[in-house]
Amino acid sequence: MRPTGLGIKAALFFAVLLAAFLATAYSNLFFLLLTALVVLGGCAMVWSARSLRGLVIESVAVEATPAGSRAAVRVEFDAAGRDRVGMTLEFVIGDDVYALPLSLLREERVWCGRLPELTRGVYTATEVRFATAAPFALFRTVVPVAAIPPIAIYPRPLGETEESGAAGGDELGANGAGASQPAGLREFRPGDDPRRIHWKASARRGEPVLQEWDGGRGAGYEIVLDRRGGAAFEHALSMIASAAQRAREAKETLTLHTQDHVATYGAEQRPWGELLFFLAGVTALDMQAPPPPVAPPEATRLPRAEAVA
Amino acid sequence: MSRPLRVAMVGIVLINLGFVQITEAAEWSWLAALFVLTVAAPWLVSLTRYFWYRSIWNVGVQVVFGIMVHRFTGVGGAQHLLNDGLILAVLCQVHLLNSLNAKQKPDLLFFNSFLIAVVTSYLSIDLPYMVLFLLYVPVLVFGLQMLALTRTGAEPTGRLVRAILRQSVVRSAVVLVLTMGVFLFFPRDFQRKGFAGDAIKFKPPRGLMQTDFTEEVALDRGGAVNRSSETVMEVEVVGGPSNAVTGYWRGATHTRYRDGRWLPAPSPREGMRATWRGSRGRFLRRDGNGIASLRVVQRKSRAKRLFPPLNANRLRMTPPANKALIRADNDGTMMCEWGALPGKSIEYVMAVEAPFRQPGGKRRTRRRDSWMIVDTRQMPDRMRAVARDLARRAGSGAMQFQIVETMRSYLAHGYNYLAPGEDGGARDLAEFFVERKGAHCEIFATALVLMLRSEGIPSRLVTGYRSGEWDATQRVMTVRKRDSHAWVEVLDPQAGWMTVDPTPSLDAAAAKSASLWSEFRGWAETVWASVTNFNDATRLRVLAWLRDLPARALRYAWIAGLFLVWFVWRRRRRRARVPLAVADYGSVLATLKLERRAGETPRELLARADLEPDARSELEAATRRHEEVRYAVQ
Numbered sequence: 030m031r032p033t034g035l036g037i038k039a040a041l042f043f044a045v046l047l048a049a050f051l052a053t054a055y056s057n058l059f060f061l062l063l064t065a066l067v068v069l070g071g072c073a074m075v076w077s078a079r080s081l082r083g084l085v086i087e088s089v090a091v092e093a094t095p096a097g098s099r100a101a102v103r104v105e106f107d108a109a110g111r112d113r114v115g116m117t118l119e120f121v122i123g124d125d126v127y128a129l130p131l132s133l134l135r136e137e138r139v140w141c142g143r144l145p146e147l148t149r150g151v152y153t154a155t156e157v158r159f160a161t162a163a164p165f166a167l168f169r170t171v172v173p174v175a176a177i178p179p180i181a182i183y184p185r186p187l188g189e190t191e192e193s194g195a196a197g198g199d200e201l202g203a204n205g206a207g208a209s210q211p212a213g214l215r216e217f218r219p220g221d222d223p224r225r226i227h228w229k230a231s232a233r234r235g236e237p238v239l240q241e242w243d244g245g246r247g248a249g250y251e252i253v254l255d256r257r258g259g260a261a262f263e264h265a266l267s268m269i270a271s272a273a274q275r276a277r278e279a280k281e282t283l284t285l286h287t288q289d290h291v292a293t294y295g296a297e298q299r300p301w302g303e304l305l306f307f308l309a310g311v312t313a314l315d316m317q318a319p320p321p322p323v324a325p326p327e328a329t330r331l332p333r334a335e336a337v338a
Numbered sequence: 339m340s341r342p343l344r345v346a347m348v349g350i351v352l353i354n355l356g357f358v359q360i361t362e363a364a365e366w367s368w369l370a371a372l373f374v375l376t377v378a379a380p381w382l383v384s385l386t387r388y389f390w391y392r393s394i395w396n397v398g399v400q401v402v403f404g405i406m407v408h409r410f411t412g413v414g415g416a417q418h419l420l421n422d423g424l425i426l427a428v429l430c431q432v433h434l435l436n437s438l439n440a441k442q443k444p445d446l447l448f449f450n451s452f453l454i455a456v457v458t459s460y461l462s463i464d465l466p467y468m469v470l471f472l473l474y475v476p477v478l479v480f481g482l483q484m485l486a487l488t489r490t491g492a493e494p495t496g497r498l499v500r501a502i503l504r505q506s507v508v509r510s511a512v513v514l515v516l517t518m519g520v521f522l523f524f525p526r527d528f529q530r531k532g533f534a535g536d537a538i539k540f541k542p543p544r545g546l547m548q549t550d551f552t553e554e555v556a557l558d559r560g561g562a563v564n565r566s567s568e569t570v571m572e573v574e575v576v577g578g579p580s581n582a583v584t585g586y587w588r589g590a591t592h593t594r595y596r597d598g599r600w601l602p603a604p605s606p607r608e609g610m611r612a613t614w615r616g617s618r619g620r621f622l623r624r625d626g627n628g629i630a631s632l633r634v635v636q637r638k639s640r641a642k643r644l645f646p647p648l649n650a651n652r653l654r655m656t657p658p659a660n661k662a663l664i665r666a667d668n669d670g671t672m673m674c675e676w677g678a679l680p681g682k683s684i685e686y687v688m689a690v691e692a693p694f695r696q697p698g699g700k701r702r703t704r705r706r707d708s709w710m711i712v713d714t715r716q717m718p719d720r721m722r723a724v725a726r727d728l729a730r731r732a733g734s735g736a737m738q739f740q741i742v743e744t745m746r747s748y749l750a751h752g753y754n755y756l757a758p759g760e761d762g763g764a765r766d767l768a769e770f771f772v773e774r775k776g777a778h779c780e781i782f783a784t785a786l787v788l789m790l791r792s793e794g795i796p797s798r799l800v801t802g803y804r805s806g807e808w809d810a811t812q813r814v815m816t817v818r819k820r821d822s823h824a825w826v827e828v829l830d831p832q833a834g835w836m837t838v839d840p841t842p843s844l845d846a847a848a849a850k851s852a853s854l855w856s857e858f859r860g861w862a863e864t865v866w867a868s869v870t871n872f873n874d875a876t877r878l879r880v881l882a883w884l885r886d887l888p889a890r891a892l893r894y895a896w897i898a899g900l901f902l903v904w905f906v907w908r909r910r911r912r913r914a915r916v917p918l919a920v921a922d923y924g925s926v927l928a929t930l931k932l933e934r935r936a937g938e939t940p941r942e943l944l945a946r947a948d949l950e951p952d953a954r955s956e957l958e959a960a961t962r963r964h965e966e967v968r969y970a971v972q
Contacts, residue, residue, distance in 0.1 A: 035445055035485075042449050046456065052534035057872050058459035058467075061521050065475065066452065068516045072509065087935060107936035112501040115487040130492035134501060138936050164509060165479070166486035 030078055036167035039070065070167065077168035080161045081116075083109035084133070086174050089118070089157060091144065093181040093305045095270065099143035100180060106140065108133045115163035119171075120144065121156040122180075128160070144180075149266070151310035152180040181302075181309035184263065186271035214238050222279065249282035249295065250275075251328035255321050256288050256314040261332035266308055268331055273308075277301050286324040288314060339440050340494045342502075344380060346481035347447055351376045351431045353474045354454045360470070361461035364424045372425075372432050379435045386439060399433050420461075427454050448481065464567045465859070468866040476510035483509075521872070522880055528873045529682050549758060550819040551589045551641045551801060555600040555780050558765045566819040567863075569871040570803060571636045571645065575813040578630025582690050583815055586825065586837050587645035589802035591669040595716060595784065598766055600799055613668055614653075619660025619686075621653040623670070628652060628689030635875060637683045644672040644686070645802050645817075648827075648837060652689035659684035669798075670835075683873075697739035697830040712791045721771045724748070725789035738795055742828050742838055745789050749782055749840040779841040783824040786840040796829035797838075804839075809864055812879055816867055923964040926957060940964050 032040065043066055050059050085107040094100035104118065114132040129142045157174040214230050217237035227240040250272045254265060269285065273294065276283040282295030285304065294304040324330075355373055358364050375382070385391040406422040427450065434447045455474060459467065483502045487494055494502075549566060575583060592600035614621045628651050636644065646653060648670065655662065662684060663675035676684055714722065728748055732741045756763040756776035764775035767785060783799050790797040804823035807816045825839040868876055923940065927933065930953055934943050940961045949957060 035443075038445055038449070042452070046452075049456075051532060053532040055526070055528055055530040055532075056460065057528075057870050058463055059456060060526070061517065061869065062452070062456050062459060064520045064524070065513065065517045068513050068520060069479075072513055072516070076509070085936070087937075105937070112505065114498055114501055114505075115483070115490050115492065117490050128491070130490035132487070132492060132498050132501075134497065161486075162489060163483070163486045164505065165482040166489055167482075 030074070030168050030170045033162050033166055033169050036073075039167055043067070043070070069165065073165040073167040076164050077161070077170050080113060080163050081159055081170055081172045083111065084113060084159070084172075085109065086159070089174050089177050091177060091180045093183055093302060093309065094147075095185040096149040096182050097146055097185050099146055100182065102129060102142045102144060104131070104133075104140045104142075105138060106133055108135045108137070110135050113161070113163070116159055116161040118142070118174075119156075119158050119160050120154045120180075121158075122152045122154050147180075147182045149182050149184050149263070149309060151306065152182065154180065179306075181306045183305040183309040184266035184270045186274050187267050214240055249284065249293075251284050251325055252286065253321050253324045253328045253330045254285060254287035255330065255332065256311065257316050257318050257320070259313065259316070259332075262313040265331035266311065270305070270308055273301060273304050284328075286328065287311075287321050288318060291322055339438060339444070340484065340488045341380075342494050342499050343444070343481065343484040343488050344383070344435075346477060346484050347435055347444060348376060348379055349477040350447065350451045350474070350481055351379075351428070351435050353470055353477060354431050354451050355428050356470045357454050357458040357462075357467070357474075358424045358428050360464070360466040361424065361458050363461055364421050364428075368425045369428070372428055375432050376435060379432070382436050383438075386437060392437075395433075395436065399429065402429060424454075424457070427457070444485065448478070448485075451478070463870045465863050465866055468862070468869075472514070475514055476506055479510045479513065480506040521869070522877065529680075549822050550639070551643070551645075551803060551822045553590055553641070553801075555592055555784075555799065555801060555824065557598040557767070557781055557784060567867060567870060568819045569637060569816055569867070570639065570819055570821070571634055571817040572871070572875070573815040573817065574633045574635075574875075576631050576633050576687070578628070578690075580630075580808075580810070580813055582628075582630035582649075582692065583632065583808075584647040584649060584690070584837075585804050585806055585815075586800075586823075586839075587647055587803040587805070587817060588671055588800055589641065589643045589645050590671055590800070591827065592799040592801065595788065595799075596713070597716070600784070614666030614670070614672065616666075619655035619662070619664070621664070621666060621672075623651045624691075628691050630690050632688045632690060633685065634688055635683050635685050635873075638676055638679070642674055642676070644674050646670065646672060646688060647690065648835065649691045650688050651691050654687045656685040656687065659686060696833060697836055698737060698832045712788055714792075716767075717788050717792065718768045718771045721767060721785065721789065722792055724771070725792045728789070729793045738828075739830060739836075741793065742790060742795065742797075745786060746826075746838050746840045749786055750842045753777065753782070753842065755779075755782070755842045780824040782841045783826050783839075786826045786838065790826070790828060798827050800825055800827050800837075807860075807864060807867070811883075814879075816864075816871070818867070917967045919960075919963040919967040923960045926960040930957060932957075 043063075046063060046066065050056075050063055053059070087105040087107065088103075090103045092101045092103070102118065112132070112134050114134075116131050116133065117128040118131055119129075120127045127144055129144065131140050131142060133140060154177055157177055158171050159174060160169060160171045162169045214227060215238070217226060217231075217239050221239055225239050227238050230238040230240070252269055252272060254269060256262065269283075273283050276295060280296060282293050282298055283304065284293040285291070285307075290307065292299050292303070292307075294301055352373070355369055355376065359366070359369050386395075403426065406426055409422055431447060431450055431454070434444065434450075438444055438447075451474075455471070480503065483506055484494065484499075487498065487502065492498070551570070571587065573583060594601040614623050616622050628649075644653075644664070650670075653672075654660075655664070658679055659676070662679055665673045667673070674684075725745065728744050729736075729741050732744045736744075753770070753774065754776035756778060758778045760776070762775060764770035764773070764777040764781055767781065767788070769775045770777045770781050770785060780799075780801075787797045787799050801822070801824045803817045803821045804825070805815055805817040805821040807818070807821075808814075809816070823841070825837060825841070827835045828838050830836045927943075930947075930949065932943065932947055934940070944954075944957055944961050947954070947957060
């Protein structure tokens, strides 16, 4: 616990008043006011020290988040029957301190907030702590929280906006992720993805009709990432993030071939979180680096030649 | 800056304005404008985004500042220093309130508010100060809490503000109780002189009259008056009945009147049944010990007087006050030179006789001493006519005291009392009698003396104190500066000098005292007075009271017993509402020293608990029963 700026000013103010009190003849009311000031300061110290006591932080979790979005933070806690207002949850990441204001009320168990927007990367919080200057902003108390896993800020999927949170483009699909080909039309069945409705054919037939594909879609996404991509590297990562999102929604798999890394993600494969974590932390290689490993010919290669050009 | 914080700041500034207003040292016209600007601050602050508004506001503040400086240096001189200083202090608060934007810190406003509370405590220590202080603490606490919340960047939602309000109430109470505890028990020197001596001394401005005892009586004094609550004397009954304590404490008698002033003149010895004799701090007027013994603690002041009542018959100064040079006069008053004595108060013990003696005897006291002769030019014609008429109305065979009572009653019931300095009050006897304006005690007493003398009844004006502030528990009477009073003494042919008080405020106050509000007010004033006049003696009394508290509390033990019964009954009833299996599960957890985490189910707790086989089976059984009752699991 240490005094805040206001606390230091208050101490100086008290010193001046004390000097005035000692300079003048004793006065009961002056003494009463000085006493009130001392009691207020003493109580501020005690209450500040107790403000975080008994608070049980059961978990602090930060979701993997696309770059440019504010990462969601979820805190599960037990306020031990007391309202704890005017606190901050602070993440020390490098030289920066990100402070989230929070107040934990006695009847609540979960608090959710958001970090500020971050660029793509894996952020390791060297310290996560609860801090408070409550109740009177005169003293600041800090309690560290158990270390949290690194925060993954993965590339923003193409076409996604922060407001919608949904993919707006289908670049990989349209350009043949897995080199898929239209195989035919069939009637719409419950459970089908409405985005796969073939609207022109539906309009002609007067009932919803679905377009079926052969090849890549059914077998999952197969992507080769050449990390020697230079300027288009970030764009390629965004495309992979977009593909991962779509594959996850379609309950398909995504196999990623890149230098030093070949893995398949999806159901009964590696978890999607690992891919996002990889995408958050992956870096470009220089042009002398070896090429990506051999992949099936139908695999989509990124960055695309036109993007590189 | 959040809205609740701004509301708290408005509250603080309003209380600051209240502090300044109750000193009566600042002009109301300025304060009224500042009150309006404070109340309007939440709306005005939204205009600060406009350059034209900021310009007008800042120019306005500078103009007011210029006016203050000009008044201080050019027009009013030093007497405007305090007035202008207080107005500038609250102007600073209002300026901050109306100018601070979201990024600026309001720290100065909080510090300045406390400074105003300190400075004004030297100028007004009456009950309104206590009310404002009791308001100030919770508002300050709430404001500081909102400040702490705002500094985290949090948006104060309704739930948060309500939570902070709840906490503020509790915390304010804690702060106030602890403050009073420290105030009562912290050892300190109540007689301490500051190391700066008299160089720093807060005094009311020169234009402001203090209500206090004075040697001189001039009817035409006017202007603002500060009715100070400062204690003059504390009188404790240490032996004998409490009703032996009179309310009238005599300082000086006045016999010669001219042109609206009472002039110093030798007072006649006759009528005093005995004069003081003695020296070296021991004085005796009559033999005998009296019916009651009083211990008087009198604060040293500019009035170099003791204030023995008419019925005092023995007086003994307590060391070191016995070294004071005391001179007793024929009229029973006492002068006291105490300049060289240490400390801020002197103490003496006094014996008193029964306060009332029956008037009667001869019809009139026939005296024609020079001081008794009334210059008719000093009395308005109407006044003489009224006096004559009242004497006639009393009847040709009326006793003197009957005439005196007729005249006293005429004044007490026919004219209004106005406190000194109040607007519309009479400045002389003509305004009082002819225009029937209200007046203060000196005018009432002067009128009665002149009326009595015009009928040949010997009388004189007495100044001193009259107090009704009686603490029956402690058997202590407190006399304050605001209790200064003037009344009349009439020379009765049988009883000697007797007290007669024609001022109606005392009758009115007595009538008012029956109301609940005035009783509460009186109680609050007594409590607050014990704070403002706290000293070693008061602390000893408080400690004695606390020592006796357990014994007194026993008398009310039955209330505590009833409360305990109610508490146990309520607890049992609440327990009965909890299903037995659930209560049992809680007991098992307590026995095994286990605690459920927030949101954890009994089954999850069972899974994580590391227990011996016996304990585990016990917990399993309790968990099963709990689930059966809570979740109807079969």
